Amino acid sequence: MANSTQHPILTLDPKSFVADLPFIHYQDGTLFIDNVSTKTLSEVYGTPLYVYSKNALLANYQAYVDSFAPLSDVQICYAVKSNSNLAVLATLATAGAGFDIVSVGELFRVLKAGGQASKIVYSGVGKTADDITTALDAGIGCFNVEAISEIELISQVASKLNKVAPIALRINPDVDAKTHPYISTGLKDNKFGISHDQAIQAYQLAKSLPNLDLIGIDCHIGSQLTDIQPFVDALDKMIEIIDQLYRLGINLRHLDLGGGLGVRYVDENPASVQTFANALLPKLLDLQKKYGLGLHLEPGRNISANAGVLLTKVDVLKPTEHKNFAIVDASMSELIRPALYDSVMAIIPAQPHQDTPFTTWNVVGAVCESSDFLGKDRQLALKVGDTLAITGTGAYGFVMASNYNSRPRPAEIMCDDGTHRVVRERESLDDLWRGECI
Incomplete structure (x- = not known):
């Protein structure tokens, strides 16, 4: 059997690897998610199967x-x-979370x-007049405005409805997040936000237009950041603007620093949330003291990624x-x-073998594309019929799933300290052509 030389061969010790993952562990030779056996999960619900830990979600939020x-x-x-399953959203809503949305569909999911x-x-770069109307009627807390023309559109819609629209302007600070170019959002080449200049x-302009309540300033520089310095650089640029605005008599109520703090998929070494906070708090506390500014944060991946496995x-x-x-x-x-990002994600056995060579x-996968891979050059001891767990899939997993090759999408399961329940049923073949006509 030949080994590929295109990628470094990846060998993981499963027990050591999961030691740093919340609510995932091996017990009596079997992988458990939030005290539920993956053997039980695969037998009861079949595979492929998305599985989430309720307690990991809560711990990451807290x-x-x-x-x-x-x-x-x-x-x-x-x-x-990052993960829009209703049970995931309800878990976080009950804990007191707010929500960052980018579509009307996500708005109604949250509600x-x-x-x-x-x-x-x-948030989001392409809000329509209908989107804005729906959000205003729902009474959302704030629009993160991405373009000057959007400021004018929100003013027009709000005036027509005789409502006042709360807005924050998303500023593109031109800070290099040093992440994958597809998930970088804070460079001047990106489509997001209003330029710093x-x-x-x-x-x-926003202050001069009717029916707008100018309450905040927002930035978001990218996703899966393992280094804190880009966040500090972005905060410094926001402070420059905030100081200028207050000198002009424009008094804001909150600063939104977006999300993007990274997670460990295989061997990354991201900063902890506490380390992240410690780096920002001195300047944030100064802003609170000087201007009374509150803080909004928009974490997604950092809350849900390592709360789920496939x-x-x-x-x-x-x-x-x-x-x-x-x-x-x-x-x-x-x-x-x-396939999309060339992401490297851990693949570990649900029940490691003791008698099979690595x-x-x-x-x-079985999709008819050469790009259909889940992991390359993995040292694994495998037999036909084995169950594998792909970790880190609680974010940007099911939400990006498709029916390509007419494949029904998998079920989603929520585990909670030994209990498990379906939070999305597996699609049937009939679901594949629901709404179509001959």
Whole structure:
């Protein structure tokens, strides 16, 4: 059996690897998620299967609440785009979270899950007049405005409805987040936000227009940041603008620093939430003292990624002269991040073997694309029928799943200290053509 030389061979000790993951552990030779056996989960619900830990979600959210507690006014707005399952949203809403949304669909998901409209911030670059109307009627807490033309549109819609729209301007600080270019959002080449150079002009315009309540300033520089310095650099640029605005008589009520703090997928070493907070708190406390500014944060991946796993079964082992393929029942249709971003995510056995030799495998799906891979060059001891767990899939996993190759999307399960329940049913074949006509 040949090994690939295109990627470094990745070998993980499963027990050591999960030691740093919340509410995931091995017990009696089997992987458990929030005290539920993955053997039970795969037998009861089948695979592929998304599994979430309720207590990991809560612990990750609480880390932000506790770390930024020295500030008197903090709102943690979970980024719905990372995982929009109603049970995930309801878990966080009950804990007191606000929500960061980017579409009307996400707005109604949050409301359906019991989230408070007043704790919703509406981001996104392409809001329409209908979107703005719907959000105003719902009573959302704030629009994060991405363009000067959007300021004018929100004013027009709010005036027509005889409502006042609360807005914050999203400023693009041109800070290099040093992350994957597809998830970088704070450079001048990115489509997001109003340029730093236009910020003062944009605020003066917003102040002059009717039916707008100018309450905040916002920035978001990217996702999966493992270094804190870009956040500090962005905060410094926001402070420059805030100081200028107050000298012009424009008094804001909150600063929104977005999200983007990274997680460990395999061997990354991201800063902890507490370390992140410690780096920002001195300047944030000064802003609170000088201007009474509260803080909004919009974490998504950092709350949900390592609260979830994707379970998948080995259907075929296919050693060839050049590479060895382990074909599993998940694919790029269920988890596109490896194919889209070349993301490297941990793949560990649900029940490690003691009697099978380790071999270097490419773990791939059955979709008819050469880009359909979940992990390359993985040292694994495999047999047909084994269950594997892909960790870090609680964010940007199911939400990016598709029906490509007419594959029904998997079920989602919520575990809670030994209990488990379906929070989204597995799609049926009939679901694949629901709404279509011959």
